[in-house]
Amino acid sequence: MNRIEKDLRSLRYGMFITLSMLIASIVMGCLSYSRTRQNITNDLNDAMIALANENREVLTRKDTIEALKIMHQTTRKPMIYQASDINFKNAALKNSVYFTLAIVDKNNTTCDFPRSEFVSDSIMIMPEKDIDGVTIQIQGYVDCSMASVFSASDQTIPGILSGLSILSITSMFIWRRKRIHTDYSEPSLQNQPIRSIDNIRLTPMQRQFTQMLLDSPGHRVNKSTICEVLWNNKDNADESLYTLVRRTKKALADTELEIICNRGESYELRINS
Numbered sequence: 462m463n464r465i466e467k468d469l470r471s472l473r474y475g476m477f478i479t480l481s482m483l484i485a486s487i488v489m490g491c492l493s494y495s496r497t498r499q500n501i502t503n504d505l506n507d508a509m510i511a512l513a514n515e516n517r518e519v520l521t522r523k524d525t526i527e528a529l530k531i532m533h534q535t536t537r538k539p540m541i542y543q544a545s546d547i548n549f550k551n552a553a554l555k556n557s558v559y560f561t562l563a564i565v566d567k568n569n570t571t572c573d574f575p576r577s578e579f580v581s582d583s584i585m586i587m588p589e590k591d592i593d594g595v596t597i598q599i600q601g602y603v604d605c606s607m608a609s610v611f612s613a614s615d616q617t618i619p620g621i622l623s624g625l626s627i628l629s630i631t632s633m634f635i636w637r638r639k640r641i642h643t644d645y646s647e648p649s650l651q652n653q654p655i656r657s658i659d660n661i662r663l664t665p666m667q668r669q670f671t672q673m674l675l676d677s678p679g680h681r682v683n684k685s686t687i688c689e690v691l692w693n694n695k696d697n698a699d700e701s702l703y704t705l706v707r708r709t710k711k712a713l714a715d716t717e718l719e720i721i722c723n724r725g726e727s728y729e730l731r732i733n734s
Contacts, residue, residue, distance in 0.1 A: 472633065479629040486622035490614075497614035498579070501603055504550045505558065505581040509601040512560060513584050520562070520597050521588035529564045529597070539563035539598075557605045563598045579603035661716060666691065667709045674720070674730035681729040 519525060532540055539561040565585070581601035588595065658671050670691065674680050688698035691705070706728065710720050721729040 472637070475629065475633045479626050479633070482622045482626040482629065486619040486626065489622065490616055490619035493614045493616055493619065494611055497610055500550075501579055501605075501610065501613075502581065505579060505601040505603055507550075508558065509560060509581045509584060509599055512601075513586055513599050517586060520586055520599075526564065526588070526595055526597070529562060530595075533564050557603050557609075558601065559604065560599055560601045563600075565596045565598045579605070658718070661713065661718075663709070663712055666705060667712055670705055670709055671713070671718075671720075671730065674728060679729070680731070681723070681727050683727045684725070687728065 513520075529540060540563070541559055541561055579602065583598055583600040586597040586599065588597075658668065658675065661671075663671060670687065673687065673690065674682055684699075684702065685694075688694055688702055692698040692701055695701075706720060706722070713720065717732050719731045719733055721731055723729055
């Protein structure tokens with residue numbers, strides 16, 4: 462295996478490791494974000510239940526119900542209650558929590574609730590004394606952006622993995638630049654003089670073909686030139702060249718010389734150290 466093949470294999474391994482870390486950071490970041498969303502919803506449900514339990518007596522009073530009815534008839538919307546005094550576990554989002562109080566009866570079975578990213582379950586409070594079949598419906602909301610939820614989630618491990626993947630990409634880029642610089646600064650193996658082929662067992666045609674590659678600039682000859690010199694461009698020259706190359710490669714298998722086909726357009730003689 463020559464140095465170029467080793468470099469390519471190292472790059473493939475490096476890219477695989479980098480890609481794995483990047484995918485892992487994305488997956489773990491999404492999982493942390495999803496857990497935070499669920500925690501906010503659970504906190505919202507707990508806060509709603511606490512609000513209902515603490516204010517049940519006030520909410521089921523006749524004057525409170527009458528006030529809610531008048532408000533609904535006027536605005537056609539539920540009453541919004543800012544819940545800054547509710548014990549919400551996530552203090553950063555506490556000021557974004559609010560609840561709606563709505564009247565539900567035979568004349569008003571549905572309410573136009575506000576839209577929000579986070580919505581709790583709804584809870585129904587029925588007065589101890591039946592007041593015309595009226596029920597108080599409470600529902601909680603959190604008005605926050607995706608960025609707020611993301612900042613509230615634990616992104617430590619995803620951040621570390623992302624940093625490592627970026628560091629890995631940077632390291633491979635620097636390493637590759639150094640390798641390219643070394644390739645240009647050091648003498649190329651292809652430009653090193655190739656020893657004589659006199660001691661190699663070859664047929665006359667194989668020796669003529671190998672010597673042609675050896676004497677050419679860069680040890681490379683176009684396919685058309687080979688066919689013209691060796692077979693004078695006869696009809697089956699391509700097939701004959703293919704057979705000659707295959708047999709010559711086999712004859713050179715135990716030496717440091719190697720014949721390389723360049724995209725089917727030319728052949729090149731290389732020396733492998």
